[in-house]
Amino acid sequence: xxSIALREIHKRFGETVALSGxxxxxxxxxxxxxxxxxxxxxxxxxxxxxxxxPPDSGRIEIDGETVGIxxxxxxxxxxxxxxxxxxxxxxxxxVAENLVLGEPGxxxxxxxxxxxRAREMLERWELDVDPDTPARELSVGQLQRLExxxxxxxxxxxxVLDEPTAVxxxxxxxxxxxxxxxxxxxxxSLVLISHKLEEITAVCDRVSVLRGxxxxxxxxxxxxxxxxxxxxxxxRALPPRGRPAGxxxxxxxxxxxxxxxxxxxxxxxxxxxxxxxxxxxxxxxGQLPLEELLAGVRPLGAGELNVLxxxxxxxxxxxxxxxxxxxxxxxxxxxxxxxARPRQSGMFRYGLLRAGExxxxxxxxxxxxxxxxxxxxxxxxxxxxxxxxLCIAxxxxxRPGVLAVVNPxxxxxxxxAAAVRGELRALAREGTAVLxxxxxxxxxxxxxxxxxxxxxxxxxxxxxxxxxxxxIGELMLGGE
Amino acid sequence: xLELGFAFAALRLSAPLGFAALGELVAQRSGVLNIGxxxxxxTGAFAAFxxxxxxxxxxxxxxxxxxxxxxMAGVFGAxxxxxxxxxIVCGTGLNLLALGGTGTAQRLLYAPGEPLPSAPQIAWxxxxxxxxxxxxGVGLFLAYSRPGLRLRAAGERAEAAHAQGIDVRRVRxxxxxxxxxxxxxxxxxxxxxxxxxxxxxxxxxxGFIALALVLFGAFRAWRILAGAALFGAASALQFRLQAAGVxxxxxxxxxxxxxxxxxxxxxxxxxxxxxxxLARPFEG
Ligand SMILES: Nc1ncnc2c1ncn2[C@@H]1O[C@H](COP(=O)(O)OP(=O)(O)OP(=O)(O)O)[C@@H](O)[C@H]1O
Ligand SMILES: [Mg+2]
Numbered sequence: 001x002x003s004i005a006l007r008e009i010h011k012r013f014g015e016t017v018a019l020s021g022x023x024x025x026x027x028x029x030x031x032x033x034x035x036x037x038x039x040x041x042x043x044x045x046x047x048x049x050x051x052x053x054p055p056d057s058g059r060i061e062i063d064g065e066t067v068g069i070x071x072x073x074x075x076x077x078x079x080x081x082x083x084x085x086x087x088x089x090x091x092x093x094x095v096a097e098n099l100v101l102g103e104p105g106x107x108x109x110x111x112x113x114x115x116x117r118a119r120e121m122l123e124r125w126e127l128d129v130d131p132d133t134p135a136r137e138l139s140v141g142q143l144q145r146l147e148x149x150x151x152x153x154x155x156x157x158x159x160v161l162d163e164p165t166a167v168x169x170x171x172x173x174x175x176x177x178x179x180x181x182x183x184x185x186x187x188x189s190l191v192l193i194s195h196k197l198e199e200i201t202a203v204c205d206r207v208s209v210l211r212g213x214x215x216x217x218x219x220x221x222x223x224x225x226x227x228x229x230x231x232x233x234x235x236r237a238l239p240p241r242g243r244p245a246g247x248x249x250x251x252x253x254x255x256x257x258x259x260x261x262x263x264x265x266x267x268x269x270x271x272x273x274x275x276x277x278x279x280x281x282x283x284x285x286g287q288l289p290l291e292e293l294l295a296g297v298r299p300l301g302a303g304e305l306n307v308l309x310x311x312x313x314x315x316x317x318x319x320x321x322x323x324x325x326x327x328x329x330x331x332x333x334x335x336x337x338x339x340a341r342p343r344q345s346g347m348f349r350y351g352l353l354r355a356g357e358x359x360x361x362x363x364x365x366x367x368x369x370x371x372x373x374x375x376x377x378x379x380x381x382x383x384x385x386x387x388x389x390l391c392i393a394x395x396x397x398x399r400p401g402v403l404a405v406v407n408p409x410x411x412x413x414x415x416x417a418a419a420v421r422g423e424l425r426a427l428a429r430e431g432t433a434v435l436x437x438x439x440x441x442x443x444x445x446x447x448x449x450x451x452x453x454x455x456x457x458x459x460x461x462x463x464x465x466x467x468x469x470x471x472i473g474e475l476m477l478g479g480e
Numbered sequence: 481x482l483e484l485g486f487a488f489a490a491l492r493l494s495a496p497l498g499f500a501a502l503g504e505l506v507a508q509r510s511g512v513l514n515i516g517x518x519x520x521x522x523t524g525a526f527a528a529f530x531x532x533x534x535x536x537x538x539x540x541x542x543x544x545x546x547x548x549x550x551x552m553a554g555v556f557g558a559x560x561x562x563x564x565x566x567x568i569v570c571g572t573g574l575n576l577l578a579l580g581g582t583g584t585a586q587r588l589l590y591a592p593g594e595p596l597p598s599a600p601q602i603a604w605x606x607x608x609x610x611x612x613x614x615x616x617g618v619g620l621f622l623a624y625s626r627p628g629l630r631l632r633a634a635g636e637r638a639e640a641a642h643a644q645g646i647d648v649r650r651v652r653x654x655x656x657x658x659x660x661x662x663x664x665x666x667x668x669x670x671x672x673x674x675x676x677x678x679x680x681x682x683x684x685x686x687g688f689i690a691l692a693l694v695l696f697g698a699f700r701a702w703r704i705l706a707g708a709a710l711f712g713a714a715s716a717l718q719f720r721l722q723a724a725g726v727x728x729x730x731x732x733x734x735x736x737x738x739x740x741x742x743x744x745x746x747x748x749x750x751x752x753x754x755x756x757x758l759a760r761p762f763e764g
Contacts (some may be wrong), residue, residue: 052643052764073645088643092636092756093629100626101633102644109624 003028004080004158004189009048009058011041011213013381016373018044019055020213024191026158031180031190033200033221035233036210037413038385039372042193043085045210046160049191050082051075076102081156085163085193085384085411086320087143089150091136095122098135099150125149126172128284140318140407141167141283141439148176159183160191163384165199166410167317169282169439169476177203195385195413197226209233230414249449250274251309253433254402258303263289265457266303271402273309276424276434278448279459280472283439286457287406290437291317294404309401309433315391317406317437319384323391326380330371331362333379334394365393370416384411392420396427403427404435409443421447441469486716491608494712496521496669496683498611500690501697501704502618503662508694509622510655511635511648513567513759516556516574517663518687524549524667526582529678530589532599532671541599542668549664550657552578557656561649564761575687583680598676607673611705614662619701631655635755638762648762663687689738696745698752703745711741 004026011019019041026032036042047053049060051069059066062078069075075082089098096118100109118131125145129138138146144167151159161180165173173196180190181203194200200207201221208218209232217232224232250273259267264286271277281287292298293305295314316323324333335358338345347357362375369389373382379390388411395403408424409417424447428434437454438444444451451462453475460475500517507514514520527548532541556574559565590596622628633641634651642648666686671678689711697704714737722733 050643071645071647072643073647076645082643084643088640090633090637090640090756092753093633097629097633101629101641102646105626107625107627109626109629111624 003063004049005059005061006045006049007059007061009045009055009060011044011048011053011055016377016381018213019048021215022058022210022213023215023218024049024208025218026189026191027206028189029184029187030205031184031192031203033204033207034191034193034210035197035200035207035229037234038389038411038416039383040210041213042210043162043383044213046082046162046191046193049075049160050080052082076154079157081151081154081159083147083151083159083161083164085166087135087140087147089135089143089146092134094132095129095135095138095146096131098146099131099153102150103154121149121153122146139284139288141169144168145172152179156188158189158191160193162193163195163411164192165194165196167283167407167439170441170473171282171477173199195411195417197229197414200229201226211235233413234415248274250431250433253307253309254312254435255306255308256303257305259293259300259305260302261289261293261298261300263298263457264293264301267457267459269452269459271433271435273401273431273433274428275449276428276436276447278436278438278444278451279454280438280441280444280451280476281454282476285454285476287317287437287439287454289457290454291404291406294435295322307402311398311400312402312404313395313398313400315395315403315405315408317410319387319391319410324379324387327378329376329378330366330373330382330390331358331375333390334365334397335361337394337398361397365390365397369393370419385413385416388412389416389420392423396423400432402433402435404437406437407439408436409440441472444472445469486720488604489716489719490709490712491604492669492674492712493715494708494710495607495611496666496674497686497690497693497711498705498708499614499666499669500663500687501693501708502614502701503659503666504690504694505697505699505701505704506618506622506631506662507655507659508758509635509699509755510631510652511638511755511757511760511762512557512560512652512656512659513571514553514556514560514574514656514659515568515571515691516552516578516687517659517690518683518685519571519575519578520549520552520660520663521667521670521687521690522578522582522681522683523552524664525670525682526585526667526678527664528668529599529671530585533597536600538600538602538672541672542602542665545664545668545672546661547664549660549662549667551660553656553660553663556660557653560761561652561656564763567759567761579681582678586678586680596677599671599678601676602668602672604673607669610665615701615705622701627651632755634762635757638757638760639764642762642764648764652762663690666690689741692742693745695752695754696742699754703748707741707745710744711737714740 006024009019009022022041022045034042048055051072051074054070060069096114099118099121115131127145184190204221207221209216253273254271256267256269289298335347338347342348371386371389373386409420424434436447452459455478500521504517524545528541528545531544556570560567560570630646631651634648638648670682693704693707697707718733718736722730
């Protein structure tokens, strides 16, 4: 099994310097954590290793010999596989087709054997979907698992995972981590990028930290705890995670009565101003249908949905597909809702966009949410975490009466995640009704004034007296 | 007898479209929008005519048409794929180039005023067999072969295809050249079957109908073929009506196959979803 070293990698995209002297030494048979704030260059670094962004300068060594990896094909030949941060398959193709797309092989693709193979790979990931479904119909969590199944199916020797756990449920995370350890024990080398520091202390052997495109430290994980790691990453101590301070609910803001739709079996819910209602649940249990229902893109089958304190703003669970217009700039994405109501927004004069206002809005959001990349950068060019911050910033601009957020801290670094949680709490204090739909149990426990669990398209409310991990975990699996 | 004659006429009028549209289907599924079909057909028609007249060999004439269509596609690819130029501009250029080029070549090669030589002919069963095999082959290739899957991936999301080790440019190049070869063959139909001579701009918009067929045929081989057949039948009918002296202005009659084909296809097409990265040059 090879050992791999990336040395002094530099990479720029036009004006943006993404990497300026990043290094990573990966020994065989280890799990190496790659840590860094949003925009630090983690994704870019692993993409150079996989032939997607050949570096401007710097060396890649395999077993001490300098190699060039000019294309993903070359990386494949070297046995390097990457689980991308965002789904890197083809949405229009079926799940089965996505699974075999990259593999070498004979001319013919027999539908039956293709389906059988796909089933096998999916089963291992408990991905309960028909192999013939187009990938575009899957939720982000399902896409994530599809991506993992695809790469692991390819029999790689060096496996790189870019935030694979961002949208997985705790049980799935445990399973994935156990699998990674097994792969390591077989002698494979792994790189794990994650903002969840507990995962790093749990399974990783070494950790390298990137800051501003440069590797600032690399050491053994043994003896480090999550708090120390976080401190190390951002350069100072982080505040401990809080618990909800009791709030006094205000007037009713959102009501769902007997709501049925495709994927929802009957939801009753009342949300008041000033409170956070957290919906926990394993992805695929109605999160996407509920989100789409609130967004107005999924027809209401039966029941009633009333927004009593408009406007309702939504942070989509899939920032790349429904959250952002990837080919518009950061600033343009930010004011997209204004374009729908040009008169009220004050963004337009005589139907023309006011450049000064646009820049002001962008400047404010960038400042307040620490979005890195520049107002002119296309949304596509932002790092995953910065895309997420942009989605949050946009939803807050609307001064919503009801704010629905789906996995709002997905892909955010510890500091940014803490900031977003702080914003949500502050918003609730100011009277906004917040509906948090999250697969992250810690987040649910930390933010929810009330908690309910989504299971197979229905809600079960968590009794405040039994508000703990075990109880919620039970309900997530359909327990009574 | 009359019915058989009608079916023949329909077949002859639809075959050139069928070939060209099948080729364009493959190109578009790979993400390449080549609107220069008309030009590639015209070049093919001329090459078949010239080679056929010079050598007297129908197979050679056919090969010349295929080569000419492929070469034209190569010109298109050099700009649209090689230099990532706008495909609409490239395709339009191809059409103008072919129109001017074949006209000029015809005047240079054959003295004006003298009767043109005639090209050898290929019998209809050969064409029909070729077209049927072609459609079947393209359909099977796209749906049930690994290269076909890769080709579709390159057209749907080039970035992802690239990330999974597929050489997107090579795939698109191959598809483009195949499209050119098919269009050339479609052009050969005109001079080796439908008539035995070459007339300036004799494709008369068939390339654009082929383009429309791909879209309205919902990017499926058999539907595209059905669309071509419909167009052929409507054209044949229109000639019948003209010959029968029906009291309809003949311009209106000329229009009917176009309108009818588009109307029927549009009716059946439902919501067509073109390949996601169609006409987007690949940057990687
Ligand atoms: N294709 C691109 N074009 C322009 N800039 C880019 C591109 N890809 C990345 N960048 C920039 O490079 C920097 C590093 O981005 P990268 O995606 O590597 O960050 P990251 O560490 O993975 O962050 P995150 O934790 O948010 O995923 C960012 O400033 C980003 O805007
Ligand atoms: Mg990243």
